Amino acid sequence: MSHPLVSIIIPTYNSKAYVQEAAASALSQKYKSIEIIVVDDGSTDDTRDLFPEFEAKGIRCFYIDNGGASNARNYGLEKSSGDYIQFLDADDILEPTKIEKQLNLMRLHKADLCYSPWVIFENDISDAHKQFRFSYLDHSLKRTGQEIMISYGMDNWFILTVAWLVKKDLIEKAGFWNPAKCPNDDGEYFSRALFWSEHVVCCNEVLSFYRKTANDSLSKLNSETKIEASYKSFKQIESLLLTCRNDKLMSYPKRMFYMQYKLVKSNYPDLAKRAAKNFDRINAPSFLSDKIYYWWFINRFGLYTGTKLYTLLKPIWGLLKRN
Incomplete structure (x- = not known):
């Protein structure tokens, strides 16, 4: 050989x-x-x-x-x-x-x-x-x-x-x-x-x-420049995958926009809203559908508002279940 x-x-x-x-x-x-x-x-x-x-x-x-x-x-x-x-x-x-x-x-x-x-x-x-x-x-x-x-x-x-x-x-x-x-x-x-x-x-x-190093700063979304660069890369991936006309394939960029939303929502709320809007815009299935109640809020109110409402109401559900 x-x-x-x-x-x-x-x-x-x-x-x-x-x-x-x-x-x-x-x-x-x-x-x-x-x-x-x-x-x-x-x-x-x-x-x-x-x-x-x-x-x-x-x-x-x-x-x-x-x-x-x-x-x-x-x-x-x-x-x-x-x-x-x-x-x-x-x-x-x-x-x-x-x-x-x-x-x-x-x-x-x-x-x-x-x-x-x-x-x-x-x-x-x-x-x-x-x-x-x-x-x-x-x-x-x-x-x-x-x-x-x-x-x-x-x-x-x-x-x-x-x-x-x-x-x-x-x-x-x-x-x-x-x-x-x-x-x-x-x-x-x-x-x-x-x-x-x-x-x-x-x-x-x-x-x-x-x-995993303490100085691994490039991988952290700790500046608007890095967030913007990642966002552009997600759009590039989405554009490439759109040529296949496969809804399931679009679950991949949908996930990426969700991950950016999750990582930047505390320090960069406006950029988190942009990521959430892109998540909502992509008509594709998501791994989040397994979280039945959370998924309902996202579909009803969008990722950004739906997450806030779900987070607000989740403790109340916990109390109701215990009682």
Whole structure:
């Protein structure tokens, strides 16, 4: 059997404290037909001092002007030669058999994408704790990318960047990452990848570790700029999915607008109202329909007002039930 090349692309920005561990996890892969590419996105913490050590181990290193993680990933893609791509953020870690197990499964099922469960950790993977539930964990099942997105919307879950292995042919269809800095850059990119993917498989083992850091500010919706960038990415995803004319598929962007509403309603009420209006506007099913009473209020009064009324009346119902 041939051994296709897998490119592991590691964008890094001021992550000198972590990137050695990420690179070591790439070097430790049991599957050996790999190339590792580190792209320093204009770091100011002397990350480049690690380059000689990395290059001595066969890692290809590049320094570019700061343009954001997506821009650095695109640069890595341009420099890559692999038939498959593993995106690895500088503070995350791969389990040693990740590439081997996912690649074998993809080749067996002729899949474009493979994902697996991951766990979250803060300081050391020995302290890792499990992420929430996943869907479609059966090794033998092949799903389309659009079926995965419907499940995102209806089952309320998602897949992190580190959990994927991507066939290069699919990237050529989906295009490069959007270089604009955005908390949802991975969501927007993998929505395009899923849109074009005919076969997605799951390797049902924990094969990656996502580090939660105190300085992970880009992923937090703590400014109007970040909220606006995420909102625009949701609209882009919605526009793409509208071309399919599938109401169930629209449950995915509907869920995203709900999540933004929920995350920003305390500090940015006007932007929360905008997200809620978009949730109401999309005529699609929702995972919230399982919450029968809450769903009734949302359908009757809209997400923003319905949530307020439901929250106000819920304690009264509790008293009535006890009496």
